[in-house]
Each structure stands twice: as C-alpha cells, then as structure tokens.
Amino acid sequence: MAQACGVDFGTSNSTVGYIDSRATGAVGSSLLALEDGKATLPSVVFFNADDDEVSYGRAALAGYLAGYEGRLMRSLKSLLGTSLIDGQTEVAGRSLPFRLLLQQFIGEVKRRAERQAGQEFSCAVFGRPVFFIDDSAAADKLAEDTLAGIAHAVGFKEVSFQFEPIAAAFDYESQIAREELVLIADIGGGTSDFSLVRLSPDRAARAERRDDILATGGVHIGGTDFDKYLSLTSVMPLLGYQTLMNNDSAIPSGYYFNLATWHTINQAYTKKTWTQLADVVRDAREPAKLGRLQRLIEAREGHWLAMKVEEAKIALSDADAIELMLDRLSPPETLTIARPAFEHAIGHLVDQIDQTVLKLLADAGVGRGGVDTVFFTGGSSGVGMLRERIGALLPNARKVEGDLFGSIGAGLALDAVRKYG
Structure with missing residues (x-):
C-alpha cells in the first residue's frame, strides 16, 4: 500500500x-494535527x-507580533505562476x-x-485552484509544474493534483444519503473556485x-483581496492614500497597494522606498x-496592519460595525468601520464571483433552479455578503456549510486512497 x-x-x-486503516481495520479520514x-x-x-x-504558522505570527526583529512572509501560494517566483x-x-x-x-508541512x-x-495529492492564474493557460501550467517540482524536492516520489472544489465535493459526498446536484463553493484566501458535481453514496x-463533474470554474479572487480593498478604502486614507502633492499630482499609490497586499508588503521596506518616501x-x-x-x-x-485589517474583515462578517484599534500607528487611531462600507469596498469583487458562478451554470447547461445544494468551504466563504449573493443565484438550493478549513484536506485524503491505494 502506498x-x-x-x-x-x-x-x-x-x-x-x-486515511489510516491500520489501527481500526476501517477506513477513516482525518486531518493531521500540524501545530498545537x-x-x-x-x-x-x-x-x-x-x-x-x-x-512557521501561529508561532511565526506570535514571534513577529512580539516585536522580534526579522522578516515575516505570508500568502506564499500567491507567488505561484507569477514572475515573482523566480525572484528573491x-x-x-x-x-x-x-x-x-x-x-x-x-x-515543514511534510x-x-x-x-x-x-x-x-x-505519495501526495495536492489541491490546486481551478485557475492559479486567470486567462493564461501557460502561467497556470507553470504554477502547477512549479508546485510539483517543489513537492518532489521535499521528498514526495509521486505527486498528482486535484481541483480544490472537487476535493471538497468528495468530503461532502461522504456525508450524504442520496444523490444530489451540488455546487461546491470554495472561497479561499487567494481564489474562488466552483464545481458543479453529481454526488451520491453509489457514485x-x-x-x-x-x-459526474458537470463544470468547473474559478477566479483569482479570495480573502486576501477582500483584505486589500477594505484596507485601501478604510485604513490607507489615514496614511495619505488618495491625497495630493503640492503640485496637485496624486501621492504615488504603490506604497499603499504594496502594504495592502500580503505577498508584496516586504517590497515597502526597501531602502529605495524609504528614500523616495x-x-x-x-x-x-x-x-x-x-509622516504616519x-x-x-x-x-x-x-504585516501587523494587514492582520488588523483581516481581523476587521472577519468581525464584519457577523457585526454591523466594529471599532478597529490601530495602536501601533503613530499617533494611534481607533477606526470605526460599518458593514456597508466593507460591502461597498468588495462589491466589485463579489460581482466578478457572481459572474463566474453564472458562467459555470451556463457551461453545464443547468438552470439556476436546478441545483440541489450549495456546499460552502474555504475560510472566506464566511463573508456574509458573498454567501448571500451566491445563495440568491440558486433560489432552490439548500445551503450547507462544511469544515471551512478542513474539507479540502479531508477530500484530498480520500482521493489519495483512490489514486495510490
């Protein structure tokens, strides 16, 4: 057995x-504890x-927030398929x-x-988004090939891939008693991926x-993009975003976009940036x-500021308004953000996600009333506006929430057994 x-x-x-059948003699899927x-x-x-x-992980965040000198890197997956992957x-x-x-x-994960x-x-089955990179088959293939090369380099002898929403479908399928036509909505940190799949215990x-897979689709929009536009509309104006120079030209926006985007934050720390600023x-x-x-x-x-914005995003999924304590700004600031402001900031992103779902239904030849269930997974599927909009597109479908952070990993384990025994 592999x-x-x-x-x-x-x-x-x-x-x-x-999936380990050694101890009980029965196949059971579990997620391995990776930290604490x-x-x-x-x-x-x-x-x-x-x-x-x-x-790594929570320990890395704790070390950074404790004030130790060093370099924090996050949203590493966003580098795949971009020119940055060959940089340093x-x-x-x-x-x-x-x-x-x-x-x-x-x-380290391995x-x-x-x-x-x-x-x-x-052997490993890696999850992958439907599209690492939108509208570029070459960049998408490069991203998968890069990830495969890295997986081999860390010691996996055989590597295969499965679309993340399909993996989530396999996890949901293990819980149902009858056939369903299911839209898997996997809203992650970097991408929003969808699959329309027929699922049943027999299948x-x-x-x-x-x-059984009627259609797949995706768009390179996820939770880090929600963070980015919430930051640009609510927090970055405190730092001068969209203000003017004395000659009436706009303050360069690059500083703010770098700080609002997880995988480019470190680009704001170069000596060239300090001199220009x-x-x-x-x-x-x-x-x-x-000056702030x-x-x-x-x-x-x-990174601290980006974490505070992420904290606000999560809180606004439940609250009508929140007060965000920005105590590390100089001078400190307490910012009140209402949910309508957050929804306005991300509205154009949710519109694109809506269009992705509608295209997927059209590709499958399925009407909006023909879907039995929407299965939500991925941490960013907790954003209320997004969930409501997708639900409104499919008026007859049950709305089911999976393990927002674990459904894909559990489904990939099931797929690994199918592929490798």
Whole structure:
C-alpha cells in the first residue's frame, strides 16, 4: 500500500489529510494535527533575526507580533505562476529565492504530517485552484509544474493534483444519503473556485468520476483581496492614500497597494522606498498623514496592519460595525468601520464571483433552479455578503456549510486512497 496523503497548501492556511486503516481495520479520514493540536498550519514563515531561527504558522505570527526583529512572509501560494517566483528576497542580509522559501514551508508541512502520522509519505495529492492564474493557460501550467517540482524536492516520489472544489465535493459526498446536484463553493484566501458535481453514496465507490463533474470554474479572487480593498478604502486614507502633492499630482499609490497586499508588503521596506518616501513627505499637502506612513514603514509594521485589517474583515462578517484599534500607528487611531462600507469596498469583487458562478451554470447547461445544494468551504466563504449573493443565484438550493478549513484536506485524503491505494 502506498504511503499517501492529501496536501492542501493554502494561501492562508495549510492542512494534510491522511486515511489510516491500520489501527481500526476501517477506513477513516482525518486531518493531521500540524501545530498545537490543530489541523491548520497558517501559511506563514518568520525569520527571527534576533535568535537566528525560522518559525512557521501561529508561532511565526506570535514571534513577529512580539516585536522580534526579522522578516515575516505570508500568502506564499500567491507567488505561484507569477514572475515573482523566480525572484528573491533579503533575509538577514542574505538573498533567499522565493522558490526555496516555498520549498522550506512545504517541507515543514511534510515533516510535521509524517511526525503526527508516525510514517513517511511517499505519495501526495495536492489541491490546486481551478485557475492559479486567470486567462493564461501557460502561467497556470507553470504554477502547477512549479508546485510539483517543489513537492518532489521535499521528498514526495509521486505527486498528482486535484481541483480544490472537487476535493471538497468528495468530503461532502461522504456525508450524504442520496444523490444530489451540488455546487461546491470554495472561497479561499487567494481564489474562488466552483464545481458543479453529481454526488451520491453509489457514485462515491467509482474509481472514475469524470462524468459526474458537470463544470468547473474559478477566479483569482479570495480573502486576501477582500483584505486589500477594505484596507485601501478604510485604513490607507489615514496614511495619505488618495491625497495630493503640492503640485496637485496624486501621492504615488504603490506604497499603499504594496502594504495592502500580503505577498508584496516586504517590497515597502526597501531602502529605495524609504528614500523616495522622504521626498514625497516633504512635498505632500497633508504631511502628517504621510509622516504616519513613513513611521509605519520604518517600523516594519505592514504585516501587523494587514492582520488588523483581516481581523476587521472577519468581525464584519457577523457585526454591523466594529471599532478597529490601530495602536501601533503613530499617533494611534481607533477606526470605526460599518458593514456597508466593507460591502461597498468588495462589491466589485463579489460581482466578478457572481459572474463566474453564472458562467459555470451556463457551461453545464443547468438552470439556476436546478441545483440541489450549495456546499460552502474555504475560510472566506464566511463573508456574509458573498454567501448571500451566491445563495440568491440558486433560489432552490439548500445551503450547507462544511469544515471551512478542513474539507479540502479531508477530500484530498480520500482521493489519495483512490489514486495510490
């Protein structure tokens, strides 16, 4: 029997699913605990310059927030398929290729999973979005090939891929008693992926499921994009975003977009940026706001600010309004954000997601009333506006919430058994 697992390398969190029949004689799927008894490992790496150590996941975030000097990297998956993957960043005075950074993280995921399972894994089914990169088949293939190469480099001898929403479908299928036509809505940190699939207990036993998949679709929009536009509309104006220079030209927006986008935050910390920003502050109409931006960048607090925005996004999924304490700004600020402001900030993104769902239904030749169930997974599917809009597109469908962070990993484990025994 192959030593196989399912790996969900996510933009925000990663999991590993493994089916072990040795102890009970019965096949059962479980997610392996990757950190502190929890199945999820946040996809974060922190290079602690004070202690010359590398930490991962929650420990990485805790080390960074505790104020240790170093470099925090998050949203690593977003590098796949982009030109950045062949670039590098500076860590402790040394150049670190981004490709090697991903290899270090995935290697750590593998080591932790093997330690928890008590065995090595030689085969893996990796989850992948329907599209790593929109509207570029070449970039999409490059992203998958890059991930496969990294998986082989960390010790997996055989690697295959499964669409993340299909993996979630396999997990949901293990819970139902009759046939259903299901829209799997996987709203992750970096992408929104959908599959329309016929599921049933009888179909689950089939080795080949291609005919059960009516359509797949996706768009490169996810939770980190919601963070980005909430930050740009609500937080970055405190730092001078969309203000003017004395000559009536706009303050360059690149500083703000870099700080609002998880995988480009570190680009704001270069010496070139500091030099340019000093000139901008001198010529700004609102120098106090630009001075606040300057102090934030000098203190390397961009990741802290992004985490505060993410915190606000999550809170606004339940609350009508929240107060966001921005105590590390200089001077500190308490910002009130109402849910309508958040929904306005992300409205154009949700419109694109709606169109992706409608195209998928058209591709499948299925009317909006013909879907039995919408199965939501992925951490960002908790955003109320998004869930309501998708639900409104499918008026007759039941709305079911899966394990927002675990359904894909569990489904990949089932697929690993099908593929590798």
